[in-house]
Amino acid sequence: xxxxxxxxxxxxxxxxxxxxxxxxxxxxxxxxxxxxxxxxxxxxxxxxxxxxxxxxxxxxxxxxxxxxxxxxxxxxxxxxxxxxxxxxxxxxxxxxxxxxxxxxxxxxxxxxxxxxxxxxxxxxxx
Amino acid sequence: xxxxxxxxxxxxxxxxxxxxxxxxxxxxxxxxxxxxxxxxxxxxxxxxxxxxxxxxxxxxxxxxxxxxxxxxxxxxxxxxxxxxxxxxxxxxxxxxxxxxxxxxxxxxxxxxxxxxxxxxxxxxxxxxxxxxxxxxxxxxxxxxxxxxxxxxxxxxxxxxxxxxxx
Numbered sequence: 001x002x003x004x005x006x007x008x009x010x011x012x013x014x015x016x017x018x019x020x021x022x023x024x025x026x027x028x029x030x031x032x033x034x035x036x037x038x039x040x041x042x043x044x045x046x047x048x049x050x051x052x053x054x055x056x057x058x059x060x061x062x063x064x065x066x067x068x069x070x071x072x073x074x075x076x077x078x079x080x081x082x083x084x085x086x087x088x089x090x091x092x093x094x095x096x097x098x099x100x101x102x103x104x105x106x107x108x109x110x111x112x113x114x115x116x117x118x119x120x121x122x123x124x125x126x
Numbered sequence: 127x128x129x130x131x132x133x134x135x136x137x138x139x140x141x142x143x144x145x146x147x148x149x150x151x152x153x154x155x156x157x158x159x160x161x162x163x164x165x166x167x168x169x170x171x172x173x174x175x176x177x178x179x180x181x182x183x184x185x186x187x188x189x190x191x192x193x194x195x196x197x198x199x200x201x202x203x204x205x206x207x208x209x210x211x212x213x214x215x216x217x218x219x220x221x222x223x224x225x226x227x228x229x230x231x232x233x234x235x236x237x238x239x240x241x242x243x244x245x246x247x248x249x250x251x252x253x254x255x256x257x258x259x260x261x262x263x264x265x266x267x268x269x270x271x272x273x274x275x276x277x278x279x280x281x282x283x284x285x286x287x288x289x290x291x292x
Contacts, residue, residue, distance in 0.1 A: 013171050020164075069196045070286030076189040077275050077282075083181050084268070087257025099261050102269070109272035113279035122283045 081110050139165035152198045163187040175251030
């Protein structure tokens with residue numbers, strides 16, 4: 001279904017695919033090997049969440065503060081902002097001054113938003 | 127080679143998408159959804175849309191998934207009360223699922239006559255080409271999107287701060 005021309009450039013991504021495979025394989029392999037090699041002495045105390053720490057109260061399934069969610073949403077927005085910079089950076093020389101001004105306009109709106117966030121104290125941990 | 131990659135990626139995507147639906151633990155569902163997103167990013171690379179693939183990995187598998195995890199952790203998972211759904215609710219779910227199936231099959235049957243990739247330039251999805259189009263032809267939508275982000279930031283801060291105060 002793909003033409004031959006399209007395959008030529010997808011081939012270039014084999015190193016990245018290899019990197020993903022090696023990364024996943026290393027993690028999976030290490031976990032498997034430690035499960036095989038490591039000694040298993042399972043007692044009730046060993047199975048606790050914090051074996052050497054303070055006593056556990058309740059469990060991990062408690063609803064937590066919305067502050068984390070706010071930080072995450074703001075992170076997503078600035079993440080998308082950075083993504084717009086990739087095509088700009090690749091074509092930086094070609095777009096010239098006009099492209100620079102365009103990007104600065106784009107970033108100015110983000111800075112207004114960032115100023116609002118800072119002023120409103122959304123990132124402050126009360 | 128490309129065809130085999132396509133089949134492999136499709137297999138991974140469909141299998142992990144099914145696991146999203148069928149796994150009991152919602153956190154496992156999110157992890158399988160990440161696998162699905164990576165498989166779809168591989169599809170984008172095969173389609174020569176490399177920027178889209180990178181965006182998909184960074185935004186969807188990276189950032190949106192964090193939001194999903196937060197939403198799941200905000201639910202109270204201590205009480206497993208999801209099993210006792212009323213019968214009429216199940217019936218409605220089946221009916222709406224079948225309707226969606228009909229819509230999907232109908233639209234895909236119409237799409238058989240289309241010839242994707244025949245008229246398009248194969249390199250249109252590369253980052254440099256996309257940048258050229260984005261910063262020249264679609265400049266206004268690009269700048270307007272920053273206003274959209276500004277609105278999203280303000281909305282998030284408004285809603286988030288209000289719930290902190292109360």
